[in-house]
Amino acid sequence: MKDLFERIIADKGPLGKWAKQAEGYYVFPKLEGPISNRMIFNGKKIITWSINDYLGLANHPEVLKIDGEAATEYGMAYPMGARMMSGHTKYHEQLEQECAAFVDKEAAYLVNFGYQGMVSAIDALVTKNDVIVYDMDTHACIIDGVRLHAGKRFVYRHNDMESFEKNLKRATKMAEANNGGILVISEGVFGMRGEQGRLKEIIALKEKYNFRLLVDDAHGFGTLGEGGRGTGFEQGVQDGIDVYFATFAKAMAGIGAFFAGNKDVIQYLQYNMRSQMFAKSLPMPMVKGALKRLDMIRTMPELKENLWKITNALQSGLRAAGFDLGTTHTCITPVFLKGEVPEAMALVHDLRENHNVFCSIVVYPVIPKGLMILRLIPTASHTLEDVEETILAFSAIRTKLENGDYKKIAAAMQ
Numbered sequence: 001m002k003d004l005f006e007r008i009i010a011d012k013g014p015l016g017k018w019a020k021q022a023e024g025y026y027v028f029p030k031l032e033g034p035i036s037n038r039m040i041f042n043g044k045k046i047i048t049w050s051i052n053d054y055l056g057l058a059n060h061p062e063v064l065k066i067d068g069e070a071a072t073e074y075g076m077a078y079p080m081g082a083r084m085m086s087g088h089t090k091y092h093e094q095l096e097q098e099c100a101a102f103v104d105k106e107a108a109y110l111v112n113f114g115y116q117g118m119v120s121a122i123d124a125l126v127t128k129n130d131v132i133v134y135d136m137d138t139h140a141c142i143i144d145g146v147r148l149h150a151g152k153r154f155v156y157r158h159n160d161m162e163s164f165e166k167n168l169k170r171a172t173k174m175a176e177a178n179n180g181g182i183l184v185i186s187e188g189v190f191g192m193r194g195e196q197g198r199l200k201e202i203i204a205l206k207e208k209y210n211f212r213l214l215v216d217d218a219h220g221f222g223t224l225g226e227g228g229r230g231t232g233f234e235q236g237v238q239d240g241i242d243v244y245f246a247t248f249a250k251a252m253a254g255i256g257a258f259f260a261g262n263k264d265v266i267q268y269l270q271y272n273m274r275s276q277m278f279a280k281s282l283p284m285p286m287v288k289g290a291l292k293r294l295d296m297i298r299t300m301p302e303l304k305e306n307l308w309k310i311t312n313a314l315q316s317g318l319r320a321a322g323f324d325l326g327t328t329h330t331c332i333t334p335v336f337l338k339g340e341v342p343e344a345m346a347l348v349h350d351l352r353e354n355h356n357v358f359c360s361i362v363v364y365p366v367i368p369k370g371l372m373i374l375r376l377i378p379t380a381s382h383t384l385e386d387v388e389e390t391i392l393a394f395s396a397i398r399t400k401l402e403n404g405d406y407k408k409i410a411a412a413m414q
């Protein structure tokens with residue numbers, strides 16, 4: 001028999017094994033100073049393209065004011081306990097009503113973290129007789145929710161409607177045999193490459209198949225659709241989404257999330273999502289702060305307009321400079337380049353140290369070998385100057401990449 005920690009110390013896990021080389025720089029970097037278009041990294045000001053503060057609300061004076069006032073009035077503890085026991089307030093209910101109205105659903109229920117909420121919502125929505133059909137590229141919270149499912153699940157190729165229908169057919173057979181139902185799960189916006197989920201086409205198949213659709217719209221809420229009401233509005237199919245999910249951690253620049261849908265289903269979630277029933281309720285500064293943020297999204301269309309002004313300038317500028325942005329239809333801006341992992345590391349180092357541009361990098365095994373994605377998240381607080389400097393920096397690093405400079409640097413470091 002082994003000591004449990006023997007394996008943990010020897011095998012640090014797929015990411016943890018890189019900790020020595022990567023920690024503090026490529027992973028767990030520290031961005032300091034107020035959340036904005038330019039933050040401090042390793043003591044230096046750099047253009048920050050890695051924060052999902054889409055609408056620039058994180059440091060908006062009105063947001064800071066309400067967050068501060070709520071913290072002074074209530075502290076961070078109130079209300080104490082889980083919603084079900086002693087953590088319920090009229091403000092939580094007000095926020096739920098306002099979120100539901102905003103996304104045009106009958107009811108909504110708050111969850112403390114989107115991730116935990118999603119895991120529990122999936123767990124609550126299905127029994128072992130039901131079947132789940134989900135997109136291959138969905139977020140980890142959906143994957144983990146599906147892991148809890150004791151029944152059958154089918155995964156379809158990312159945004160591939162042929163693969164979707166094939167799996168839906170299989171799921172239908174299985175559900176008929178078990179006398180169960182089908183839950184389909186997609187994202188509104190896929191966070192890695194910026195594609196919208198093909199909600200319209202998925203929903204059109206409701207004519208032919210019997211299923212319910214859960215949509216994780218973490219990146220669509222606030223950024224897409226009329227008034228920032230999300231991807232369902234963008235595609236004109238909000239009615240066809242049976243359970244809508246958005247987090248406050250991105251466009252709302254806060255913490256918390258909500259599910260919205262028909263009132264019976266939302267009440268069912270309220271009484272059955274274990275991670276919420278047995279965990280402390282959202283503290284008041286989060287709730288009051290979210291009410292304010294939602295109001296600002298509703299009444300300040302210029303926030304979304306600024307976001308799209310920057311997004312359009314960045315994406316058209318990068319495309320004009322010959323960069324491959326894949327098939328993004330959202331603000332998320334992936335730049336696809338060719339190179340192995342060590343080259344990618346040298347390139348990012350150069351980008352941060354010599355060009356003062358900070359963005360996330362995605363490499364193998366998340367994407368195929370030989371490919372890297374530099375992922376940029378534009379926000380309403382960026383400027384056209386940021387865009388211009390970034391495009392120049394990207395052109396410079398591409399030349400070095402093509403000349404093999406990063407390959408040489410990486411080889412010299414080994």
Ligand SMILES: Cc1ncc(COP(=O)(O)O)c(C=O)c1O
Pocket residue numbers: 112113114115116118139141187191216218219247248249256257
């Ligand atoms: C698509 C998606 N779903 C869910 C979450 C989790 O939300 P939260 O940060 O509120 O836990 C995230 C991100 O962080 C996300 O990108």
